[in-house]
Amino acid sequence: MFNNLMKLKDLLKHVIDVRSKFNSAVKIAVVGGDPFGEFFRKGAEAGSVDLIDRRDLFAADLSEVDLVVQVLRPGESLGSEDKVALEKAPDVLVVVDMRQSVDLGQPVERALWALPRDLMDKAHVIVSDDDLNALLRKIAARFEDRKISLASALPVFRPLVAGEIIVNTSLQNGGIATISVIPGADMPVLTANQLKMVLELMAVYGEEPTLSRLKEVLAVVGGGFIFRTVARELLDFLPGPGWIVKGGMAIGGTIVVGKAAQAYFEQGKGDSLESLGPGGEVAPEGGEAGPLH
Numbered sequence: 001m002f003n004n005l006m007k008l009k010d011l012l013k014h015v016i017d018v019r020s021k022f023n024s025a026v027k028i029a030v031v032g033g034d035p036f037g038e039f040f041r042k043g044a045e046a047g048s049v050d051l052i053d054r055r056d057l058f059a060a061d062l063s064e065v066d067l068v069v070q071v072l073r074p075g076e077s078l079g080s081e082d083k084v085a086l087e088k089a090p091d092v093l094v095v096v097d098m099r100q101s102v103d104l105g106q107p108v109e110r111a112l113w114a115l116p117r118d119l120m121d122k123a124h125v126i127v128s129d130d131d132l133n134a135l136l137r138k139i140a141a142r143f144e145d146r147k148i149s150l151a152s153a154l155p156v157f158r159p160l161v162a163g164e165i166i167v168n169t170s171l172q173n174g175g176i177a178t179i180s181v182i183p184g185a186d187m188p189v190l191t192a193n194q195l196k197m198v199l200e201l202m203a204v205y206g207e208e209p210t211l212s213r214l215k216e217v218l219a220v221v222g223g224g225f226i227f228r229t230v231a232r233e234l235l236d237f238l239p240g241p242g243w244i245v246k247g248g249m250a251i252g253g254t255i256v257v258g259k260a261a262q263a264y265f266e267q268g269k270g271d272s273l274e275s276l277g278p279g280g281e282v283a284p285e286g287g288e289a290g291p292l293h
Contacts, residue, residue, distance in 0.1 A: 014196050015209055022203040024149040026066055028139075029089075031057050033071025036095065040069075043155040057082055062089040067142055070094045091142055094123040095135065136160055151204040158266075162204050166258030169197040170251045178247035194254055198261045205265035221260035 029050040030037035037051035052060050058081045062068055068089040070078070074096075078086070086092050124135050140157055143150045151161035173190045198217055199209045207213060 010192065011195060011211070014199060015211060015214075018148065018196075018199045018203050018209045021146065021148040022152050022208060024146060026143070026146065026149045026153040027064060028067050028069060028154070029060070029062060029065045030069045031060075031071065032076075033069070033095065033097070036069065036071050036097075040154055040156055045153045048153040054082070057085045060085065062086075065089055067091045067093060067139065069139070072096045074098055093139065093142070096123060096125045098125060098127050099129075133160075140164075148200060148203050152206050155206070158204055162201055162258075162262050165197060165200050165204065166255060166262065169193050169258065170254040173254045174247045174251035177250035190250055190254070194257050197254070197258055201258065201261045201265060205262075207265065217261060217264060221257060221264055 026048055027050065028040060028048065029052055030040060031052045032054040034051055037049060041049040041051075050060075050065070062085065068086060068091070070082075070086065070092060072078075072094060124131070124138055126132065126135065136157060137160065140147055140150060140160055147157075147161045147164070151157040173193050176189055176193075195214065195218075198221070199214060202209045202213060202217065
């Protein structure tokens with residue numbers, strides 16, 4: 001199958017590239033917010049999330065940490081020693097949790113008032129649970145081309161990163177199908193992109209990407225792909241704007257394959273995003289949020 005759809009050496013090259021991202025270490029330190037630390041730590045690889053007490057921040061070694069998440073409560077501010085310690089970190093994100101604030105009249109202004117000027121642009125204020133998803137997106141953006149490594153190490157990021165991979169690959173395939181003028185010429189490229197997408201999803205969900213594993217996954221999720229691809233290519237022979245429909249089918253077909261692969265990797269792994277409730281509550285699997293003890 002691989003020999004007909006794309007050059008084996010190109011696929012092997014992508015396997016090596018994705019595997020390097022899969023094996024790349026990621027480390028986040030959470031300061032002053034144990035519930036947030038447990039939120040990120042759930043199912044995470046050992047050593048990928050450090051919980052640091054505010055009192056121990058000055059003595060902590062932050063040189064090997066990719067990102068420090070400094071959690072502040074309403075009325076809290078950073079002391080001079082805190083600021084000195086945070087300057088040693090490669091990157092800092094300040095999270096101000098306002099969900100338990102008694103006075104919500106001016107939550108954002110009051111939360112940011114005591115922050116140093118150079119950290120104001122790095123602050124994320126949480127007023128409602130919806131802001132948690134925005135927090136995950138903001139953190140993932142800090143890792144740019146290391147998002148696969150981030151999601152592989154910290155499962156809480158997996159749905160977000162997987163969704164981005166599926167959307168980006170689908171839009172790319174849609175564009176390729178739309179501009180293709182030779183019937184069937186884009187099939188190898190579209191299929192190659194889908195194979196790469198599945199490999200990346202494999203790594204995102206903590207499985208080492210290999211060709212043998214790819215074959216197993218495709219046997220489960222790729223059964224209807226060839227039929228959809230052939231049906232789409234027949235549009236080249238129809239009069240009218242078939243290229244528009246073909247591009248849409250390429251997008252839809254890629255989304256179907258991506259979502260099927262995502263569901264396959266998620267099955268039985270418990271990697272769905274769960275809400276961190278106000279005051280340090282993490283929703284247990286299959287139930288409502290409960291306090292950490």
